[in-house]
Amino acid sequence: MPLPVTVVLMLIPLACGENPAIQLILNSKGLQYGKHIGAGWIQEQLELITLPDISGEIDVYILGTVFYTLTGVTITKCDFPEPSVEFYQDATGLKTSIFDLSVATKGGWRINYGILHGQGSFNMAIFGIDVTSVVNLGKDPDGHPTVTSVSCDAQVKDMNIHFHGGASWIIQPFVDHLKGRIRGELENKICPAVEEYILNLEYHLQAMNVSFDVNQDLKIDLPLSSLPIIDASSLNLGLKGEFYSIKSPTEPPFEAQPFTMPERPDYMLSMGLSEFTLNSASYGYYSAGLLKALINDSMIPPRFPVHLNTSSMGQFIPQLPKLFPGLLMDLQCYAREIPLFSFLPGSVNLGFQGAIKAFVIQPNGTQTPLFKLDVDSEFSSQVWIANGKLKGFGKINNFTLTLVATEVGFFKTDNLEKLGRMGTALALAKLNEELGKGIALPRMRQAQLVNSVLEVNKGFMTVFSDTQVLLTDGGFN
Ligand SMILES: *[C@@H]1O[C@H](CO)[C@@H](O)[C@H](O)[C@H]1NC(C)=O
Numbered sequence: 001m002p003l004p005v006t007v008v009l010m011l012i013p014l015a016c017g018e019n020p021a022i023q024l025i026l027n028s029k030g031l032q033y034g035k036h037i038g039a040g041w042i043q044e045q046l047e048l049i050t051l052p053d054i055s056g057e058i059d060v061y062i063l064g065t066v067f068y069t070l071t072g073v074t075i076t077k078c079d080f081p082e083p084s085v086e087f088y089q090d091a092t093g094l095k096t097s098i099f100d101l102s103v104a105t106k107g108g109w110r111i112n113y114g115i116l117h118g119q120g121s122f123n124m125a126i127f128g129i130d131v132t133s134v135v136n137l138g139k140d141p142d143g144h145p146t147v148t149s150v151s152c153d154a155q156v157k158d159m160n161i162h163f164h165g166g167a168s169w170i171i172q173p174f175v176d177h178l179k180g181r182i183r184g185e186l187e188n189k190i191c192p193a194v195e196e197y198i199l200n201l202e203y204h205l206q207a208m209n210v211s212f213d214v215n216q217d218l219k220i221d222l223p224l225s226s227l228p229i230i231d232a233s234s235l236n237l238g239l240k241g242e243f244y245s246i247k248s249p250t251e252p253p254f255e256a257q258p259f260t261m262p263e264r265p266d267y268m269l270s271m272g273l274s275e276f277t278l279n280s281a282s283y284g285y286y287s288a289g290l291l292k293a294l295i296n297d298s299m300i301p302p303r304f305p306v307h308l309n310t311s312s313m314g315q316f317i318p319q320l321p322k323l324f325p326g327l328l329m330d331l332q333c334y335a336r337e338i339p340l341f342s343f344l345p346g347s348v349n350l351g352f353q354g355a356i357k358a359f360v361i362q363p364n365g366t367q368t369p370l371f372k373l374d375v376d377s378e379f380s381s382q383v384w385i386a387n388g389k390l391k392g393f394g395k396i397n398n399f400t401l402t403l404v405a406t407e408v409g410f411f412k413t414d415n416l417e418k419l420g421r422m423g424t425a426l427a428l429a430k431l432n433e434e435l436g437k438g439i440a441l442p443r444m445r446q447a448q449l450v451n452s453v454l455e456v457n458k459g460f461m462t463v464f465s466d467t468q469v470l471l472t473d474g475g476f477n
Pocket residue numbers: 209
């Protein structure tokens with residue numbers, strides 16, 4: 001049963017006032033990296049947009065009213081200084097500022113002035129645009145993250161415009177008069193545009209799923225479980241991080257415990273995972289009755305010294321071949337309790353309490369019960385991240401067999417226990433081979449985790465990581 005551990009590392013959020021089982025921390029270093037990437041992208045986008053038309057009227061005394069329209073205003077050049085983005089505690093959000101942005105634009109103009117109509121093209125330079133936007137980060141009742149504009153302030157210091165073509169001599173004399181107005185119009189258009197962008201982002205956040213099917217049996221709920229926490233140097237998101245059985249989604253008889261991740265501002269991100277998340281997956285499988293297996297002789301590796309037939313098993317249970325000579329057997333194995341993971345400094349432990357019911361297969365196909373053994377075992381493993389892969393190594397700490405019921409009389413279990421431990425070690429060796437090769441860390445289309453380090457603490461594990469955005473020609477989409 002491969003646990004879909006990697007899935008929970010994906011960065012997506014959902015809801016309840018409980019302790020988050022997954023925490024994501026974005027440090028200043030990550031915010032600055034994100035800003036840097038974002039700024040480059042915005043600069044590219046700016047050069048693609050067409051600004052809204054600007055139109056108005058000027059009363060030119062004596063002459064009357066001149067109606068003007070500037071249309072198809074596109075940005076030809078943009079001097080885009082690095083913006084500043086910071087965590088902003090006052091608004092539980094982010095404050096973004098850009099100072100002294102200058103753009104060169106071009107477009108067409110039209111005027112109606114009495115019986116005169118004129119049109120042509122223009123070049124306009126806009127200097128010293130300052131914009132400061134503050135947004136609040138929150139959560140809605142379903143646990144989606146929310147982003148809302150708290151304040152926006154925009155100023156345009158100066159602009160210059162030059163009209164060409166047609167009857168531009170009509171309009172050029174009013175440039176000084178127009179400049180003040182257009183500057184004001186531009187100033188008034190910046191913040192609504194910023195707010196519309198934020199609304200659009202909010203719309204996408206609302207549409208985001210906060211629950212995902214992991215496979216045909218399990219889903220994971222990742223709503224925000226509490227409001228984002230912001231201080232001067234980090235943003236902390238707490239996610240529910242709970243797996244459920246898709247068929248029988250019920251709450252496990254244990255709860256997520258609070259945990260505090262060590263601070264590592266030298267990494268862009270920290271991602272904390274409580275042992276609760278793994279245990280909820282374990283409960284999901286257990287409660288859906290999926291932690292069981294039927295083992296028959298064809299599953300035993302041919303070279304294994306013991307086979308599932310009564311003569312072979314006679315070395316452990318001497319009476320068996322006498323009672324049922326020359327018959328095949330099979331074993332029903334299942335978990336008696338929810339297998340529980342516990343995280344301790346440096347190791348991940350798993351306790352497994354199971355049972356084995358042994359049957360003999362009669363020549364007519366009937367399965368006759370022979371005996372029942374309880375299995376109590378404990379495993380421990382080391383896990384780490386190397387070369388962008390999650391690796392690990394597991395071992396058996398404890399394996400005991402107890403005879404709890406028998407139809408064939410008493411027998412000693414010591415040697416069966418040795419055999420069971422050997423079989424388990426063999427299965428574990430296969431698993432270790434896979435864990436040694438490593439499981440690739442989840443990666444998104446445009447970003448991957450780099451320099452990742454994993455640390456196991458009591459009750460939780462943390463992955464500290466930087467990220468690298470892989471900008472393809474498509475940019476972000
Ligand atoms: C969200 O979940 C629904 C239902 O599970 C699914 O149909 C839809 O495709 C999902 N949307 C995304 C963007 O994953």
